[in-house]
Amino acid sequence: MGSVCRASPSCPRPASSPPSPSSTTCASCPSTSGAPGERRPAGADRRAPSGRRAAAGTESAAAARRPVRRGRGGRPLELDLWLPEAGRGPAPLVLFVHGGAWRRGRRDDMGPRTRHWDPGPLARIAAAGFAVACADYRLSGEANFPAPLDDLRAALRWLELRAPELGVDTARTVVWGESAGGHLASLLALDPAVAATGAVVWYAPSDLTVPRGPFDPRSAETPEALLLGAAPAAVPERARAASPVARVHRDAPPFLLVHGERDTMVPGTHSEALAARLREVGAQVELRTVPGADHGWYGASDDAVEEVFARSLRFAQEVVA
Template identity: 60%
Template sequence: MHPALAPFLAPPDPAALPLPTAAHPADGVRLLRAVPYAVRDGSRPLELDLWLPEEPAAGPPPVILFVHGGAWRTGLRDDLGPRFRDRRPGPFARLVRAGFAVACPDYRLSGEAAFPAPLDDLSAALVWLRTRAAELGVDADRVVAWGESAGGHLAALLALTAAPAAVRGCVVWYGPTDLTAAPPHTPEAALLGAPAADAPDRARSASPLARVAPGAPPFLILHGAEDTVVPVAQGEALAAALRAVGTEAGFRAVPGADHLWAGAAEQDVEDCFTASLDFVRDRTR
């Protein structure tokens, strides 16, 4: 190969790619859709959607890094769960109108790569946001992670493993916290690439409960009291472990709620959203 071709054949640098033209999905909201943030060898480019205020009220807004669910094997990056799909304005537009930017990244699913691939991807999204913060007009020094279900698990891991102060707080909705007993033929085993018994170190590394240490950022953990997919005890255990090392950890079991807030009263679902927004606001003042 001629040396002059090398720069043209190298993968594009997401930190230097032009940003897409903004859409305007709601009043006061700009949306940069499908922005590449990482290009992995042998994998699809990873993209994120970035929801931004049309005119920030007072300087660059803090960032909510939202991580979607889907059992680590499916899901859409802009989906806060079935109880929010038909709401207008949608949840991300509401968060923007409350004064935040919202970044919704893809990550590699279990059919594409085993753990720690999705955590590596979210870490790369965090780096991309910091690298391009001035251009994007966001405050990447004030980031809160927020995830639901499998995304709650990954958001918790990101908050617990990121550099100090890189993540100011974490909101976990009904996320798994302990994968050390994952049996074969389960979504957890697919994430690990093996049953937990065959990969105990990886299972422990993939368990937020095992990654708790002094200096962890504050958490808000909301979980359905009747969750039949991820037992509420997993959320309770993470909150207890965080408190044991001196970290603020709010916990609420939502009465009558199964996974994905199925069965919860409409007001309880709205209260979960409002409590999460209040937590983010407090952590990014």
């Protein structure tokens, strides 16, 4: 797989480490395009030589920096991009969205059960012929919904604008997320303004309006309340707007929903409800459950986690074919 390192010369990854992504970096001056206050990821590295990671600042990894406007929270948002081997034509895109209860997380983290993989899960997806982007988004301590969704839309717009230069076919985009990131990926795929080809969603909330498992919509202390800025029951319209089950439409792209049968944090009824609603409107959906698995695939065997990933990758390949 062709790959390049992050743009910053202070990147902690040593040159001998496994192939890692390019990184885009943004600065804190006014935006050069888009609406005032819009946050955009910026900059991109060129492909590095096949099979190794180039050092930042070398000929094969020259990074560009573009200005963005900082929003509430002041944190520059970044986007990492893995590119497959050159010469295959424009690559379909996977936009990966990390989890973390909307309040924490690392953009390139596909969950605790994949952290020891070598190569990692995103590198595996790129090796299968995809461009893989993983983008920062504002967390609930920085801004409330719909800010994180706006940030992911901005990431997709930036990729669309740079697609010819990057060799990416954004008309074949699969959004893939886990937990809170799966919730945002679902909303992104269900946005009629986003041309998503498919969605892979692991153990994600789908309804922020009714009690399920430990979630109480009347509480102002839950991760969902922190995302919305108030108890969901106190802001029913905002909670509905943030609920994928309420955003389903008949032109929704194909969905793969995967959930642990023993999930104690986000009950499997979330995926069941979203699958049922998608079927109601005639959309394509595949619901898979993992026996013995809690949230984050805890309790599942290594083989079961590998199979979940393999099926998810096959699904992405099928919908972009």
